[in-house]
Amino acid sequence: MTIKRTLVANRGEIAVRVIRAAHALGIEAVQVVSEADKDSEAARLADKVVVLGPAPSKQSYLNAKLIVHAAKQTGCDALHPGYGFLSERAELANLCAENGITFVGPAAETIGALGDKLRSRAIAEAAGVPLVPGTNSIASVTQAHKAAEELGYPVLMKASAGGGGRGMFIARNADAITAGFDAASTEAEEAFGDGTLYMERYVENARHVEVQAVGDGKGRVVHFGERDCSVQRRYQKVIEEAPCALMPAKLRAELHEAAIKLLSSMKYLNAGTVEFLYDVDRQAIYFIEVNTRIQVEHPVSEQVTGFDLVQTQFRIAGGEPALPRQDQVRVSRHAIECRINAEDAYKNFMPSPGRIQTWQPPRGAGIRVDSHCRDGYLVPPYYDSMVAKLIVTADDRPACVERLRRALADFHIEGLTTNLPLLRYIVAQDDFMQNRFHTKWLEQSVLPAFQQDSV
């Protein structure tokens, strides 16, 4: 291993995860913390701790210059950004490069290009990766009817000049287009000074699927299977699993190939995830975006492939030939992750930080808990509310759901309000057990019933 000492530029469970991966490879870990995290689990595990600044992220974890300064001054030769905070800011990767520190992630230019929505769509299109089918501007109802026939109903009419739902409507047939077209155009004209409309295919029954991949920076990219993250609330993932059990093998192969085509076209370096919308009714996939970091839900891919992705990140960054051959990556078994957050699902998900009185995670075969919490730990109010990830693995999805159900029942946290009651409720739903849900299922079907039942 060419890397001797890494700076860990994050906090919480991912900092702990990164330190453990570094230590497993013989790399020393320097943990930067805010004032509020001086006694955190990551600070206890690290070889050295450096206090950056006060608790607010802007003066600590979001200050790239402070962090790179600390890396230099403590003799680090690498920096792992974790997820969130500065992980997808080209600025941090650039500062590392300028100061001779190996950034454990993609090149700064890659982060910049893929972080821009329009540029990343252009890159995907150039690589032959499917986008949500749509049109250019549409001038009349007649033209709209013709376009909708080609795309297939339902369709979504949108204003060219802006967003926020102004000038937007869903049409399930030709009559709906006739009825809505003029009003939408007028609304767009009034809101944006431009009444031009265009059309996209509307995906009613959508799954969020994503491909985990790692590239060597020279054009070789290997995937580690896909994840299904369709249980979401306000676009925040709540439960993630691997593989996407619903997807037929042929489409799955296309999905993996699309991700690899996109990333290898830009000689992608290190770990990344290509996100897609899976249109279940039409059996099609559409590109959403690329995440140029390790993700919260990476453990489910580790569980089903047997590869340690964070260690792989360090080995790739250190210039080792760490990529397996694609045929060496075999997906077996099923894994599901639940995000356990300090928030009150009965009170509109209000964050509920505080002092943990009792911390009793479940244990046993097929149960993994990634967390930075312990008895007596104070969950500070300044950051993300996630306190643990419960990852359960079993031979197949039904066995995995059953194991998850029992593990959630065995998870005892006192002193904090958490979303455990909601998670237990979700996994007990017949639709969840039968794998019948989409990205709006939690919000539209589960939450109203959950809140009703609790009254």
Added chain:
Amino acid sequence: MPNPTPADIENLIELFNRSDWDEMHLKTDTLEIFLSNDPQARRPGQQVAAPVALAAAPAAVAASPAASPVAAAAAPAAKGAHEVVVPAGMVAVRAPNLGTFYRSPKPGAPAYVEVGQTITADTEVCLIEVMKLFTPVKAGVAGTVREICVADGTMVEYEQVLVIVEPAA
């Protein structure tokens, strides 16, 4: 007794550290040393001068971060600690954020302040550098500089004690 050399003083501190004494007070014509295991302890007589650093020595932890960052890691207490004890009645000027501490505006220039100097709250006492951005740190308190706690050019952490000032009465 002739004037003691620095080595003599080191030997005295070593002797004190190995002993089970709580305090040691030594006075010659030209020098006075007071050692104590109690961070709150005050020298008899109360005319606080140079002894500040020595009084705190056995209790203080002064790791050198730049020289051997991870070597200091063996003892968990030393991992990130720069716990300079501020004697009662004294005020600490602390680092507003992590950075590199400089005593003077540029290399070779006179230091912003020296021990014994009288300062106002607006007096700049040092520079903190982050990635070539140099920010002066003001004392924030009027009085007399009693100790500069950090060596020039070393990294300091947030809230680390930089300078100790005895406030004006």
